[in-house]
Amino acid sequence: MLKAIQIVGSSSGFVSYRFRKPQPNSAFSLISRKSIITTSETLLLPASQLHSHKSCSRDFRMSSTHSKSSSSSSLAIQSTILQGNIRKINFCQFCGGPNKHEIPDGEEKVRAICTRCGKITYENPKMVVGCLIEHDKKILMCRRKIHPSYGLWTLPAGYMEIGESAAEGAIRETWEEANAEVEVQSLFAQLDIPLIGQTYMIFLAKLKNPHFSPGPESSECQLFELDDIPYDSLAFSSMLVTLNLYIEDIKVGRPKFHYGVINKRPGTSPSEIHAYTLDFHMQS
């Protein structure tokens, strides 16, 4: 399953940094020299919230504002971006006690700290794992029967679970979404999307047999010739990036491994899947 929304906006660049000593009131000691894109906090739902009920079909709607700022006040806004949704984590999930939101001793970011038992809640990015399945020089894709991106095409992918490896998760998601049994061949792409706290890991895979059919979250599954990939109705920027990299590799030889960071262009909507930059692209 893939329930996350790829929200518009851009995180700060990361190639070049100015380092400074941690300040008592500083949430982060690593400040990009690039201009900072402000983003309303409502955009910064952690993956735990985006990770909705599996069979839930409600659409996600979020307000968003975008403006470019290079003023010193942007530091505070950047802190908000980098801190995600921690201030909405109001209760300790272990004892139920109320949380306070402070920078713990020796840390640099605001955390949710239980005032009863002292446990700290951390937010971390989540991994989305999936397969790019090659069969007879075609690619297997699924048409989504769930929101977001209902009716649009994707590679089978979803959140990695506790207790499985990334490859296991990619195999499982392919089974769930396309009833297809696959063997993974290699890791093809790791694509970070910092703004929404997600990292995509897409494996090259082969069908073990030629059988596939739509799972509960798909309305169709289809093998596409590379020239026929439905670029006009892809579900997510991550899938567009993955397919573009794959086709470029195929043109010149065989698939490589790619690492990159997807930053959506400021002021664009989530449905504008072409409005991104692929930063810090490395291949091997």
Add this chain to the structure above:
Amino acid sequence: MLKAIQIVGSSSGFVSYRFRKPQPNSAFSLISRKSIITTSETLLLPASQLHSHKSCSRDFRMSSTHSKSSSSSSLAIQSTILQGNIRKINFCQFCGGPNKHEIPDGEEKVRAICTRCGKITYENPKMVVGCLIEHDKKILMCRRKIHPSYGLWTLPAGYMEIGESAAEGAIRETWEEANAEVEVQSLFAQLDIPLIGQTYMIFLAKLKNPHFSPGPESSECQLFELDDIPYDSLAFSSMLVTLNLYIEDIKVGRPKFHYGVINKRPGTSPSEIHAYTLDFHMQS
């Protein structure tokens, strides 16, 4: 920072699967054909619990039992393994309401569901990001001044945070642990450790300048010739695997990209860092 414990045990293998239709009372539909290693639930602390207070110096102590089982009853145990710590998540972190633990409609795993607001809490694996820093044919390593693995050597690494890419996180952790400014060159290794819900992403990196010194969590930082790497006092299996792969690559040419799954051998203790198998190793 790197606070997680690499706990002994082995998750189930994943190369070959028997698929079955989801059952109403089944927590997982993907069952490995391999024999299953039972593991006490106390081992299955999620990374959110292992991810301790940054300056906390207390040691982690956990009980563990290991036995090999191929009986049908092992399915229930495997379910426990695959479900991590979800049954200990007793309260909703947003509204404070009590959670129930059930398989939601359309899902296959037990989740924590708030009985007041209905929100579902998901557990997902966490990413640990770090740098393998090459300088004058030497490798920069840090001696840990925190538990676990106090006094042992590691590559600078720690949990990826919301709002940053994996490469940004690796740069940040290197700054925090070794006061070293680095440029990352390529992603060298992705190593999943399913049992503890962690994925390591280690980047090859270069020092921007020859300055480094111990950060608050390190007692020493040192450049090691490859022949002098302190193999007898490494902190984690993940670092041993990373260094072994790197040295093998260097012997025959240049570093590649590696994906693999680290499974610790059953019956061994966390400090036995050589007691692992590297499964499903792929390189490109």
